[in-house]
Amino acid sequence: MTDAGAQRRLAAVLAEVHGRSRSGAGAGWSRIRAAFGLAMQAGVAAGIAWFVAHDLIGRPAPFFAPIAAVITLASSVGQRARRTVELVVGVAIGIGIGDALILLIGSGAWQIGLVVVLAILVAAAVGGGTPLVVQSASSAVLVATLTSTTGLPWTRFFDALVGGGVGLTVMTLLLPLNxxxxxxxxxxxxxxxxxxxxxxxxxxxxxxxxxxxxxxxxxxxxxxxxxxxxxxxxxxxxxxxxxxxxxxxxxxxxxxxxxxxxxxxxxxxxxxxxxxxxxxxxxxxxxxxxxxxxxxxxxxxxxxxxxxxxxxxxxxxxxxxxxxxxxxxxxxxxxxxxxxxxxxxxxxxxxxxxxxxxxxxxxxxxxxxxxxxxxxxxxxxxxxxxxxxxxxxxxxxxxxxx
Structure with missing residues (x-):
């Protein structure tokens, strides 16, 4: 291949790489613009949920309130109200089963596994969707592992209520997306x-x-x-x-x-x-x-x-x-x-x-x-x-x- 041919080939490759990089950057910027509204909603909702649960209600460590707010906003479009209800119900099921079993059989590896199995089965039995099942299992794990350090694990149910309510308020009143x-x-x-x-x-x-x-x-x-x-x-x-x-x-x-x-x-x-x-x-x-x-x-x-x-x-x-x-x-x-x-x-x-x-x-x-x-x-x-x-x-x- 002649030097001129090699130069033309190199120029074509560089032009293709430049075009791909520009298109990739443009696509990335478009995705950022599309996600910006949801990001702002989630950030504001998480902050408000923590403030309400911690400063107004007096919960010492309401970690589930901002989590519930973010999950509410990030749930499937068109079903946020339903997902919020499933979230709260799932937390209640998981906490209830976790509390009851840990009091009876104690805590440990096999106890955690049993709690998760029962929480998922109960959530499925009541006809819950994926969010209800997932939250039931995760809440049961939290109860089984953090009971000794968090005092009253059942208060996470109220954290979920606060977070879900704040998420819906931000979504519909404070920062509604167009x-x-x-x-x-x-x-x-x-x-x-x-x-x-x-x-x-x-x-x-x-x-x-x-x-x-x-x-x-x-x-x-x-x-x-x-x-x-x-x-x-x-x-x-x-x-x-x-x-x-x-x-x-x-x-x-x-x-x-x-x-x-x-x-x-x-x-x-x-x-x-x-x-x-x-x-x-x-x-x-x-x-x-x-x-x-x-x-x-x-x-x-x-x-x-x-x-x-x-x-x-x-x-x-x-x-x-x-x-x-x-x-x-x-x-x-x-x-x-x-x-x-x-x-x-x-x-x-x-x-x-x-x-x-x-x-x-x-x-x-x-x-x-x-x-x-x-x-x-x-x-x-x-x-x-x-x-x-x-x-x-x-x-x-x-x-x-x-």
Whole structure:
């Protein structure tokens, strides 16, 4: 390799490393920004919980109060109130079992193991979730190991009450997160993944490249996690805006995300079915009319427009128009001639358009009517051709008796 070639290769490697480092730093900063609100909530809640339990109530070492406050804030989104109740109940179960058994059998290695086993079984028996089971076990361990040094272990139950109450107060009144910002950060990558996947499927279909469509399908499958995060964020946003008066002003813009999250999850599933059928059509060498990749690309445009219009809190009229254009373009396949897989692709485009319309606020029953109207003439032409086609008679030989 010449010196000039080596220098060019080195420059390319350095440029790639520089680009990766910049993208890594940017991603890290984005994660810091996303976690900053929760970090502030948890820090303030932990400090207040200690102050209330130690300085106001007079507990000498209320270590469980700040822990309970942080656990409350860091629990699963959309279920903080339930998680707080499970936390307190779990602590009560663990402390009660630990107190009773340690008084009867003493403390030691096998006693700790037995206490943990019984605490988990009791928590499971009452139908508790993971937080209740975990807190029951951890509280039982604390009682079994710290009883001799902390005096009255059952007072940790009151620490949990203080910490959980402070956590909920900080979350809803003192430092409520902006639910619109949270849900938008969760929705944007989900919508972007769906739009990119649809555009990739359209390009693969147009180029008759089944491997490209398979790659797009894999990306759409991996987007399931982002859509699950979007759904969780929408659930949490509904809870936060209900209990945080300071955030009531964003209810209108927030309702777009909250009401559309479920319909978009349905749309993602239909898009994956569409991609699988495109792969089948390409593998079978089935002829596909040129209007189908165009319709799929228009569908991707509609998803991208939805992301933009929701971010501006605008009425998603452009999204509806583009989605109905996709349905109409797919309907042209009936006029141009379409095989079995192609007809399935048309049906999936129509179903996805229906999901998108419902996500934009169109009434549940009105959405399919709008799609049928958009497809309209093409579907009627297909039905007319099907009725006019001569029916082939199938000869079935008569069975002769032996």
């Amino acid at each position: 639910p619109l910002t949270v849900v938008r950060r969760a929705a944007d990558p989900a919508l972007e993944a769906m739009a990119d996947g649809l555009h990739a499927v359209a390009r693969g279909l147009q180029a008759a490249d089944a491997d490209a469509v398979r790659e797009a399908l894999a990306q759409l499958r991996s987007a399931e996690a982002t859509f699950a995060a979007f759904a969780q964020a929408a659930t949490a946003a509904r809870e936060n805006v209900a209990f945080a008066p300071a955030r009531w002003r964003v209810r209108g813009a927030l309702s777009q995300y909250v009401e559309g999250a479920a319909e978009l999850t349905y749309a993602l599933r239909n898009v994956r079915v569409l991609a699988r059928r495109v792969i089948t059509a390409l593998d079978d060498k089935e002829g596909m009319p040129a209007c189908l990749p165009t319709a799929i690309a228009l569908l991707g445009d509609a998803v991208g427009l939805l992301r933009e219009e929701w971010s501006r809190a605008a009425e998603p009229e452009a999204t509806r128009e583009r989605a109905l254009r996709a349905a109409a373009e797919a309907g042209r396949a009936y006029d141009e001639g379409v095989g079995f897989s192609g007809s399935v692709v048309v049906a999936q485009v129509r179903t996805t358009v229906t999901d998108l319309l419902r996500a934009t606020g169109v009434e549940h029953g009105q959405a399919p009517r709008l799609v049928r109207r958009a497809v309209g003439r093409h579907a009627r032409n297909q039905a007319a051709r099907r009725n006019a086609a001569p029916r082939r008679r199938i000869f079935v030989p008569r069975r002769r008796d032996a």
